[in-house]
Amino acid sequence: xxxxxxxxxxxxxxxxxxxxxxxxxxxxxxxxxxxxxxxxxxxxxxxxxxxxxxxxxxxxxxxxxxxxxxxxxxxxxxxxxxxxxxxxxxxxxxxxxxxxxxxxxxxxxxxxxxxxxxxxxxxxxxxxxxxxxxxxxxxxxxxxxxxxxxxxxxxxxxxxxxxxxxxxxxxxxxxxxxxxxxxxxxxxxxxxxxxxxxxxxxxxxxxxxxxxxxxxxxxxxxxxxxxxxxxxxxxxxxxxxxxxxxxxxxxxxxxxxxxxxxxx
Amino acid sequence: xxxxxxxxxxxxxxxxxxxxxxxxxxxxxxxxxxxxxxxxxxxxxxxxxxxxxxxxxxxxxxxxxxxxxxxxxxxxxxxxxxxxxxxxxxxxxxxxxxxxxxxxxxxxxxxxxxxxxxxxxxxxxxxxxxxxxxxx
Numbered sequence: 001x002x003x004x005x006x007x008x009x010x011x012x013x014x015x016x017x018x019x020x021x022x023x024x025x026x027x028x029x030x031x032x033x034x035x036x037x038x039x040x041x042x043x044x045x046x047x048x049x050x051x052x053x054x055x056x057x058x059x060x061x062x063x064x065x066x067x068x069x070x071x072x073x074x075x076x077x078x079x080x081x082x083x084x085x086x087x088x089x090x091x092x093x094x095x096x097x098x099x100x101x102x103x104x105x106x107x108x109x110x111x112x113x114x115x116x117x118x119x120x121x122x123x124x125x126x127x128x129x130x131x132x133x134x135x136x137x138x139x140x141x142x143x144x145x146x147x148x149x150x151x152x153x154x155x156x157x158x159x160x161x162x163x164x165x166x167x168x169x170x171x172x173x174x175x176x177x178x179x180x181x182x183x184x185x186x187x188x189x190x191x192x193x194x195x196x197x198x199x200x201x202x203x204x205x206x207x208x209x210x211x212x213x214x215x216x217x218x219x220x221x222x223x224x225x226x227x228x229x230x231x232x233x234x235x236x237x238x239x240x241x242x243x244x245x246x247x248x249x250x251x252x253x254x255x256x257x258x259x260x261x262x263x264x
Numbered sequence: 265x266x267x268x269x270x271x272x273x274x275x276x277x278x279x280x281x282x283x284x285x286x287x288x289x290x291x292x293x294x295x296x297x298x299x300x301x302x303x304x305x306x307x308x309x310x311x312x313x314x315x316x317x318x319x320x321x322x323x324x325x326x327x328x329x330x331x332x333x334x335x336x337x338x339x340x341x342x343x344x345x346x347x348x349x350x351x352x353x354x355x356x357x358x359x360x361x362x363x364x365x366x367x368x369x370x371x372x373x374x375x376x377x378x379x380x381x382x383x384x385x386x387x388x389x390x391x392x393x394x395x396x397x398x399x400x
Contacts, residue, residue, distance in 0.1 A: 043304055045304075045307070048307060128287070129286075129287075132284050133282055133283065134286055134287065137284055137286075138286070138297075140283050141346065142302055148297070148301060
């Protein structure tokens with residue numbers, strides 16, 4: 001009986017904890033969204049910070065990211081082509097490659113890439129700001145932390161993931177063409193027809209929405225996890241650990257829901 | 265004393281150990297945040313005003329230093345410049361001994377106050393046992 005009561009208590013505490021985290025997350029998102037809609041938010045200072053965020057999140061990593069996309073795309077396309085040849089399904093190879101790479105794998109890997117590089121950095125920085133009272137100092141100086149520190153990171157994350165996933169998709173399409181048809185224009189017409197058949201307006205809108213959600217997840221969750229940090233320095237690694245686990249689950253959930261909506 | 269400081273009115277600019285600088289910004293950027301966000305000047309004009317403030321305090325050379333690269337005295341000057349930039353009628357220096365442990369601080373603060381062309385009153389909140397330092 002005691003065991004049962006303890007288990008129920010523990011489950012209840014966990015559920016209450018998840019609810020609190022979820023509520024804090026959506027409340028923060030709501031505040032950020034309201035701020036985004038205010039015309040006064042979009043002054044030169046905020047715009048400059050957004051540009052800086054996009055630079056640090058997307059532009060700075062571009063060479064490494066594109067090299068990584070090139071290698072992954074080449075490998076996956078080669079595997080798909082060779083498997084399709086083995087089963088006599090060569091005519092479906094380009095469609096399979098585009099669906100797997102451009103619509104699913106590359107946006108997912110882009111989100112993971114940004115989460116590991118920028119999400120963890122954001123989580124650590126916000127946690128340290130929280131622990132060191134830097135946010136209190138900003139409030140004392142009447143510099144709004146939401147406008148100066150957080151909202152630009154959210155916007156930067158969304159813009160970065162959407163554009164990097166777009167670039168990755170474009171690169172994968174080029175690699176796919178070269179792998180299937182070689183250097184020449186003979187396959188251009190059937191290849192572009194296949195691409196346009198797959199990537200219609202609905203799929204494109206869904207892809208952009210998914211990437212935007214990925215971008216939001218890899219920035220919003222680290223920010224809120226950082227803000228939850230108790231004012232103790234030794235809690236910073238715990239905050240980053242929690243934040244990154246939540247980011248991982250959020251990315252996987254977005255991907256699973258997107259797959260379910262598309263294929264089930 | 266910490267509670268009394270925390271309860272100070274909104275029109276008080278504070279220089280305190282509890283109100284640190286933004287660690288990833290230079291001294292200049294920390295000060296420039298005030299004109300940039302409160303008075304909506306552009307980045308260049310905000311940086312110019314911040315540099316002028318540092319010049320007035322006689323520490324122009326610390327403009328590009330970040331918090332971790334500053335001595336305690338340089339950090340104090342940056343916090344003071346940030347507080348002065350707020351242009352509030354009262355400026356409270358909260359427990360200066362906790363921030364200025366590398367210089368004889370009453371004399372250091374008096375020297376800064378004599379250099380800066382700043383309006384308003386400066387108040388120092390310190391422990392009673394440090395009173396002798398100010399009378400020296």
